[in-house]
Amino acid sequence: MSLLDDFMVRAILAGLGLVIAAAPLGCFVVWRRMAYFGDATAHAAILGVALALAFNVSIFAGVLVVALIMALAVSSLNGRGFAMDTLLGVMAHSSLAFGLVAVSFVHGVRVDLMAYLFGDILAVGRSDLAVIWVGAALVSGLLYWRWSALLTATLNPDLAMASGVSPKREQLILSLALALVVAVAIKVVGTLLIAAMLLIPAAAARPFARTPERMAVIAMVIGGIAIFGGIEGAFAFDTPTGPTIVCVAALLFVLANLVRVLRTYSAR
């Protein structure tokens, strides 16, 4: 019997895979003030689930394609008459609604929507684990490769242009990475909580970081603790796992900011 036969081990490995990709990506989401962007992409994933079931393709592929289309649509519509938050709100909620309606048309399959809204990390199998880790490796490889260019484009588009970095291309790369993470995470924490796993570890890491790189690494550590603590906690208290993970992350966020407040207070 191998280690992977234990569902708890699989769950923790799946969570850690997600965190490795989501934590550094989440830093960009925080720096670029794209919190809503992650939300919108995640909501669109439900439409992807519906289409995947209707056309009988893998959920992963369906979610990936729809999340990607969503990300590209928002990027290209940005700055054409609507404020970004309005645009994202319209697209997020309408794609969620269309997704729910589309799911009701799928006959013959009993769809457990709850599984996609909240995920079920304890049900992760070996093949899911492979998908998650391949996705995580792709996303972190992409971020590692483009790191400096992404940072420059995040700082200022004109500065990027003058240094030979195309801000449009970097935005596209981020959108692609975001779509990949959403597709990977739908099984682990579900669409409603993906944005939380992007944002909260990064936000909790901010008070401890002096450079962007360190913030990404600290976010990974905090995310890892949340995954571990959340899964163990859910087991101990018999609570739903995905939400418990996010609760632990949120507590860590509060703790980090308490430390920051105390530190500035004692520095005076």
Place this chain on the structure above:
Amino acid sequence: MSLITLVNVNVRLGGRTVLEDVSLALEPGEIVTIVGPNGSGKSTLLRTIIGAIKPSGGTVLRKKGLKIGYVPQKLHIDPTLPLTVRRFLSLPKRVSNDAAHAALHDAGAGHLCHHQMTDLSGGQFQRVLLARALLSKPDLLILDEATQGLDQPGSADFYTQIESVRRDKGCAVLMVSHELHVVMAASDRVICLNGHVCCHGTPEHVASAPEYRALFGNGTHGALALYRHEHSHDHCDHDHAHQIGAHQIGEHAHEDQSA
């Protein structure tokens, strides 16, 4: 050979002609300032020179291998992004510690290496931006309203730094500014822009040109002599520079009245 030559450049943006028949040439080592009212196409001209905008007519010639250092308008850095000055200088290309320190020193920001970008004052921030632009060892330094948001002693200080950079590195400087008095005094040549080149020449020549006066009135030219003096290189010497400037404003204002 000129670093950059523009011949009858026309730029249309969104169906509107922003630049019309603009011709100019930049020579190595000179400081040229572009002045003009809001919406006169100053930033568009800079962006055309950088290559961010393609002209709809005319030609832009760059010297082969020309390296441009660009100092943008005030750069906003989100407080959620932790970034030391040292790390900022290595974006997007990693630079050695020696090169980073040398550039910071040249920009008058040598002591700021380990500060957070978001903790810098306006003047310190612009110096760090200048240091970053110097890292590429540019033949031409381009500054777009680089002293926006600085008070007058602060921006005078900044332009003093620009002059000493020009003297040490021999690079040409092209800048855009609203602060006519301070900037024009530091320049070798001034180009007055309002969609087209209204007039150009030495600061004194432009300031007395009727086209320039039609745009800016007589009020500003009195301050022209500001900072056109032998200044010390002590960057903390705000008060000194300011006093001399104020004194000369007074003198010129007086001349104006008698004229």
